[in-house]
Amino acid sequence: MQINRRKMITLMGGGVILAAGAGTFVNTRTPNEALAPWNLAGGYTEPRKRALSYAILAPNPHNRQPWVVDLSQQDLIVLHIDTDKMLPHTDPFNRQITVGLGGFLELLRMAAAEDGYHTEVEAFPQGVDPVKLDSRPIAIIAFKKDSQVQKDPLFKQVLERRSLKEPYDMTRLIPKTALARLNALQQPDVALASTNEPQLVDRIRKLTHTGLAIEIETPRAYKESVDLFRIGKAEINANPDGIDFSGATYESLAAAGLFNREVALDTSSISYLEGINSLMASADTAVAYVWLTTETNTRVEQLNAGRDWLRINLLTTELGIGVHPMSQCLQEYSEMDKPFADMQQLLRAEGKTIQMLGRLGYAAPVPRSPRWSIEAKIIKA
Numbered sequence: 244m245q246i247n248r249r250k251m252i253t254l255m256g257g258g259v260i261l262a263a264g265a266g267t268f269v270n271t272r273t274p275n276e277a278l279a280p281w282n283l284a285g286g287y288t289e290p291r292k293r294a295l296s297y298a299i300l301a302p303n304p305h306n307r308q309p310w311v312v313d314l315s316q317q318d319l320i321v322l323h324i325d326t327d328k329m330l331p332h333t334d335p336f337n338r339q340i341t342v343g344l345g346g347f348l349e350l351l352r353m354a355a356a357e358d359g360y361h362t363e364v365e366a367f368p369q370g371v372d373p374v375k376l377d378s379r380p381i382a383i384i385a386f387k388k389d390s391q392v393q394k395d396p397l398f399k400q401v402l403e404r405r406s407l408k409e410p411y412d413m414t415r416l417i418p419k420t421a422l423a424r425l426n427a428l429q430q431p432d433v434a435l436a437s438t439n440e441p442q443l444v445d446r447i448r449k450l451t452h453t454g455l456a457i458e459i460e461t462p463r464a465y466k467e468s469v470d471l472f473r474i475g476k477a478e479i480n481a482n483p484d485g486i487d488f489s490g491a492t493y494e495s496l497a498a499a500g501l502f503n504r505e506v507a508l509d510t511s512s513i514s515y516l517e518g519i520n521s522l523m524a525s526a527d528t529a530v531a532y533v534w535l536t537t538e539t540n541t542r543v544e545q546l547n548a549g550r551d552w553l554r555i556n557l558l559t560t561e562l563g564i565g566v567h568p569m570s571q572c573l574q575e576y577s578e579m580d581k582p583f584a585d586m587q588q589l590l591r592a593e594g595k596t597i598q599m600l601g602r603l604g605y606a607a608p609v610p611r612s613p614r615w616s617i618e619a620k621i622i623k624a
Contacts, residue, residue, distance in 0.1 A: 272491050274476045277483035277613035281402060287617075290358055290386055291320055295617045297354035302406055302556055303343030304570070305330060305471055306612055308484045308620070310347050310381075315623040320384040322348070323622065324376045328484070332467045333458065333574050337376045338545055342598055344381055345549020346556075351384065353398045361389035371542045382546075397557040404556050405611070407565030410525045411604025417531035421562050425533055428554050432537065432547045433598070435555075436590070439531040446589060448529050451602070454571030454582045455526055459519060461578045469507045473613070483613035526569065529602030533566070540596040548598035559603065566601045573597050 280299060287293040291314055303309065309328035313321035324340070334340055352362045363385040370379065422437045429435040438444060458464045471485030475494045479487045488502075496502035506514050535551055537544035552568075559566045572579065572586040586600070587593050 272476050272489060272494055274479035274483070274487070274489050274613060276480040277487075278611055280614040280616050281611050283616070284402065285354075290355065290360055291318075292617060293358060294351050294354040294360070294362075294386075295320070295620070297401055298347050298351035299614055299617055299620060300401060300404070301343070301346035301350045301553055302404070302568075303346060304334060304339040304568075305468070305486060306484050307340070307343070307471075308615055309340050310344060311620050311622045313623040314621055318386045320351075320386070322381045322384065323378065324381055326376070326378070329376075330467060332461075332463045332576065333570075336374055336575055338540070338575065338598075339570060339573075341376065341381075341542055341545035342549040342552060345546035345551075346553035347549075348382060348384070348546060349550035349553040350401065353395045353401070355386060356392045356394050357398060359388060359390060359392055361387045361392045363387060366543050366546060373540075373542065397554060397561065400557040400560040404560045405565075405609050406556070406567060407604075407606055407609055408525065408567045409565070409606040409609060411528040411530055411565060411602070411606050413528055413530060413604075415530065415605045417564060417603050421564060422531065422533075424562065425555060425558060428551060428558060430547070430551060432544060433551045434536040434595075435533070435551060436536070437531060437533040437603075439603075443589075444529060444531060447532050447586075447600075448527055448602075450572055450582055450586055450589060451529070451569045451600070452523060452527055454574075454579060454586075455523065455569075457578050457582065458571045458574070459522075461576075464576070464578070466508065469504050472504055472507065474503065479613050483615055487613050489610075526567075526602070528604060529569075530605075531603040532569075532600060533603060534590060534600040535598045536590070536592050537596050537598055544596070545598060552599045552601075555599075555601070563605070565604050565606050568599060568601045570600065573600060 284296045284300060285293060287296050295312065299308065307328040307330065309325050311323050311325045313323065329337060329340060348364060355362045365383045368380055368383050417439045419439065422439060425437050426435055468486060473479045473482055473485050473487045474497050476489060479489055493502060501514060506512060509515055533555060535548045537548060556566060572582040586597060590597060
């Protein structure tokens with residue numbers, strides 16, 4: 244589930260509590276330790292670590308940050324999956340996780356190019372299980388100094404990039420010129436498409452609403468998200484992945500016992516109902532969509548889709564457009580079978596795989612997402 248953190252709880256127990264709302268309290272609730280990797284990006288002298296300090300900022304499902312790296316061989320990075328960061332209920336075949344790793348690889352490439360390095364990637368050098376990722380390497384990345392390497396103009400947007408999960412302004416339409424810029428990102432192995440056509444947007448919107456409702460109403464899928472809630476500064480700093488709820492409002496609600504994982508799981512509570520209504524209302528504010536499709540569904544295609552999704556994120560940032568991944572109808576578990584098939588048919592992707600789908604629109608900027616440091620992601624130095 245892609246959670247809208249600001250709107251998940253608008254009315255809890257009759258109204259939002261802003262206990263101890265004085266400025267001092269508000270200003271000390273920022274999880275600065277968990278946000279530090281954004282400020283440290285580019286601050287390393289060793290080329291691989293410098294590139295990694297940007298790569299860890301890539302978008303990824305549920306902000307699980309599933310990457311770990313081995314730096315023990317000179318001029319090489321060996322990328323592995325952290326098998327403790329999977330989403331077994333909503334992503335049983337690790338497809339979405341693999342897409343996230345593709346974004347990591349693309350951002351790594353961009354950052355290395357800034358320093359004049361070409362990255363040569365060997366994907367799955369020891370083979371790969373198509374059903375479930377394991378301890379074998381995801382990729383071996385060689386760093387080679389190259390005076391001819393081209394810097395990517397989209398790299399300028401890396402530190403500004405966000406997944407914008409807020410409600411969008413339904414009065415502001417995405418212009419066709421912006422969609423044309425997005426469509427121009429298409430690369431040979433991944434088909435990119437977008438639409439702002441009102442009837443198609445409405446049909447996609449209704450189907451994503453259905454998929455989101457199914458995920459919430461499937462206990463194991465919903466609990467997978469709730470288990471990843473990080474509520475308040477202390478929890479976020481201690482474990483800066485998952486779905487963060489930071490700030491004085493959430494900490495006040497938690498202190499009053501109105502917001503915690505148990506409350507979120509109580510489907511009979513007013514808190515749950517108001518939170519879900521707000522979540523749905525936000526997801527229903529798409530004014531356009533963008534999606535990525537591959538011919539089949541190999542692990543390499545999944546990585547390539549992740550590379551392109553990262554580029555979509557960066558270009559929308561440049562254009563001032565918000566993008567919010569709406570992955571529910573693309574998920575491969577039994578309760579989602581019908582909306583999965585309906586989405587394939589609607590987007591004319593039958594026999595292919597829709598790897599990513601995102602809603603587009605305009606909204607106010609949101610804060611950065613927490614990140615683990617690169618030191619926490621190095622398994623061998």
